[in-house]
Amino acid sequence: MSAAPTLLSTARALMARDARLLWRRRGDSLQPALFALLVVVLFALALGGERDALAPSAGAVLWVAVLLAGLLSLDTLFRGDAEDGSLEQWMLAPVPLAWLVAVRTFMHWATTSLPLLVATPVLGELLYLPRDQLGLLLVGLALGTPLLSLLGSVVAALTVGMRRSGILVALLALPLYVPVLVFGAGSIAASAQGLDPTGALLLLAAGLVLTLVLAPLAAAAAIRIALT
Amino acid sequence: MNPLLRWFHKLGSPPYFDRFAARWAPWGYGLGFLVMAVGLYGALFVVPADYQQGDSFRILYIHVPSAWMSMAVFALMAVYAAIALVWRIKLCEILAMACAPIGAGFTLVTLATGSIWGKPMWGTWWDWDPRLTTELILLFLYLGVIGLYNAIDDRRAAARAAGLLAIVGVVLLPVIRYSVVWWNSLHQGQTIRMFGESSMDASMVWPLAWMVIGTKLWFLGALLARARADNLRREAGKAWVTQVPEASR
Numbered sequence: 001m002s003a004a005p006t007l008l009s010t011a012r013a014l015m016a017r018d019a020r021l022l023w024r025r026r027g028d029s030l031q032p033a034l035f036a037l038l039v040v041v042l043f044a045l046a047l048g049g050e051r052d053a054l055a056p057s058a059g060a061v062l063w064v065a066v067l068l069a070g071l072l073s074l075d076t077l078f079r080g081d082a083e084d085g086s087l088e089q090w091m092l093a094p095v096p097l098a099w100l101v102a103v104r105t106f107m108h109w110a111t112t113s114l115p116l117l118v119a120t121p122v123l124g125e126l127l128y129l130p131r132d133q134l135g136l137l138l139v140g141l142a143l144g145t146p147l148l149s150l151l152g153s154v155v156a157a158l159t160v161g162m163r164r165s166g167i168l169v170a171l172l173a174l175p176l177y178v179p180v181l182v183f184g185a186g187s188i189a190a191s192a193q194g195l196d197p198t199g200a201l202l203l204l205a206a207g208l209v210l211t212l213v214l215a216p217l218a219a220a221a222a223i224r225i226a227l228t
Numbered sequence: 229m230n231p232l233l234r235w236f237h238k239l240g241s242p243p244y245f246d247r248f249a250a251r252w253a254p255w256g257y258g259l260g261f262l263v264m265a266v267g268l269y270g271a272l273f274v275v276p277a278d279y280q281q282g283d284s285f286r287i288l289y290i291h292v293p294s295a296w297m298s299m300a301v302f303a304l305m306a307v308y309a310a311i312a313l314v315w316r317i318k319l320c321e322i323l324a325m326a327c328a329p330i331g332a333g334f335t336l337v338t339l340a341t342g343s344i345w346g347k348p349m350w351g352t353w354w355d356w357d358p359r360l361t362t363e364l365i366l367l368f369l370y371l372g373v374i375g376l377y378n379a380i381d382d383r384r385a386a387a388r389a390a391g392l393l394a395i396v397g398v399v400l401l402p403v404i405r406y407s408v409v410w411w412n413s414l415h416q417g418q419t420i421r422m423f424g425e426s427s428m429d430a431s432m433v434w435p436l437a438w439m440v441i442g443t444k445l446w447f448l449g450a451l452l453a454r455a456r457a458d459n460l461r462r463e464a465g466k467a468w469v470t471q472v473p474e475a476s477r
Contacts, residue, residue, distance in 0.1 A: 154396060160390050161380060168379050172372040172393065175365045175400070182361075216398055221313075226387045 010095045013102045018107040028076075032112045033119045038063040040123050051128045058127035059137055059188035065123070066141060067181055070148050073112045077104065077156040078223070087160070087227060097223060102216040112147035136191055136201075143204040144184040144208055150155040150208075150215035151176040157219040159224035176218055180204065189209040240319050242459055249456035256449025260442050267438030268386035275432050284348050286373040293343040293439040294334045296446060299365060299401055301331030305373070308396045319455075321387035322462070324394065325377050326454035330447060332370035339363060346447075359415035366404060369397040383462055390446025 005013075022029055043061045047053045081087045090100050122143060123132055155172045162168075187200035238244045271289035278285040308324035311317060341361070343353050354360065372391045380386035408415055428436075463469050 005390065089441065092317065119302055136241065158376060158393060159379075161389070168372075168375050171368065171375055175368045178361075178365055179403075222392050223391060228385070228410060 036069040055128040058129035060185045063185045074152045078160045085095045096214040098220040109149040149213040153219040157222035160209040249452040251454035260446030264442030267435045271434030288436045294337040298335040328373045335367045358411040362404040
């Protein structure tokens with residue numbers, strides 16, 4: 001009989017497993033970045049491709065592109081594990097379900113949102129994003145994308161019992177995402193008008209701290225409901 | 229056993245609740261209709277016109293009570309959902325889910341009347357201001373709860389999942405409540421206070437009180453009627469349901 005698994009050892013095991021699974025289908029991890037690129041291209045073409053028209057709205061368009069790309073990848077958060085029964089094993093595991101949910105959400109963020117963050121300067125260049133806004137945009141996204149992932153984990157957990165969730169995920173996630181978008185894009189709009197953007201960033205950081213504690217608990221409760 | 233406590237336990241039984249709801253739902257509708265009729269009469273014919281807004285301010289007597297109800301119903305839904313999650317009371321699941329469509333209706337009325345009021349007063353049907361935006365998000369939350377409840381096959385699991393969403397959504401309520409205080413808003417600030425001095429003239433307040441009570445009574449009627457229908461649907465096939473005259477039709 002081996003020693004009981006600790007929080008850290010289960011986290012290591014889960015992250016190693018997720019990383020290995022991801023590496024075997026490495027093409028999938030590029031999908032969110034590719035989707036964001038498509039959104040950016042469509043916006044640029046719809047606005048006529050003029051620098052004067054694109055530059056003022058570039059920050060907002062990038063926020064929307066990142067948000068939509070995250071929404072698209074939400075369904076994969078627990079779906080595979082629900083289908084092959086791993087999620088039931090999570091519930092039986094001797095560590096809290098919320099901890100496993102938090103680790104999984106972190107891995108999901110690292111594999112879907114982090115590539116997007118890396119691609120943001122390139123996407124910004126496509127939209128003629130003013131250079132002085134790039135740093136602010138990256139800080140806002142670095143605070144905002146984990147917040148979106150955590151809120152999304154609650155929604156994904158609520159819909160995990162369904163065979164096809166489709167538009168319902170978007171309908172459930174939208175009300176929770178709106179404040180993040182408002183403050184994230186608002187920080188850029190404020191700095192463009194010469195105002196201080198730190199207030200919005202601090203609110204995003206406060207929201208992140210709060211959801212970091214509460215969202216895994218809510219998502220764990222939702223998984224228990226869906227699977228019992 | 230304490231008679232009140234015994235009555236409360238009996239109410240959790242589906243046949244007993246069916247009889248209770250069948251008896252009291254018409255009273256809620258009827259009294260609510262009467263009280264709202266008095267309030268509307270006062271609002272449209274008795275109360276003097278506003279010195280700035282003229283007659284168009286009278287839409288307030290529908291807008292404000294339904295706005296209050298849109299938030300109060302959400303809070304009540306979350307309370308029922310929390311009770312249902314903790315104590316697994318089936319009736320509370322039914323009541324929580326019966327709240328959602330009614331609250332969505334009140335939210336829709338709030339947005340529509342506000343929009344109609346906004347056109348002559350602000351010169352625009354819609355403005356992306358904090359109060360209006362948060363109320364719109366509230367509507368989306370209601371729709372999300374209804375959608376989630378209808379998307380899961382097992383009724384009890386569906387009610388618990390949608391109830392959890394309602395509890396998560398409660399964080400929005402203080403944001404709506406204080407949105408006119410925290411941000412600069414086109415929407416006017418708080419003018420009516422339960423305690424202390426209202427900045428609304430006393431001659432204009434009384435129909436509002438009637439409307440507030442009327443919408444509450446009407447809500448109780450609608451809640452009982454909806455919960456009763458859902459209760460019958462869940463219990464379909466049981467022997468006592470075949471005895472209910474409305475269900476056998």
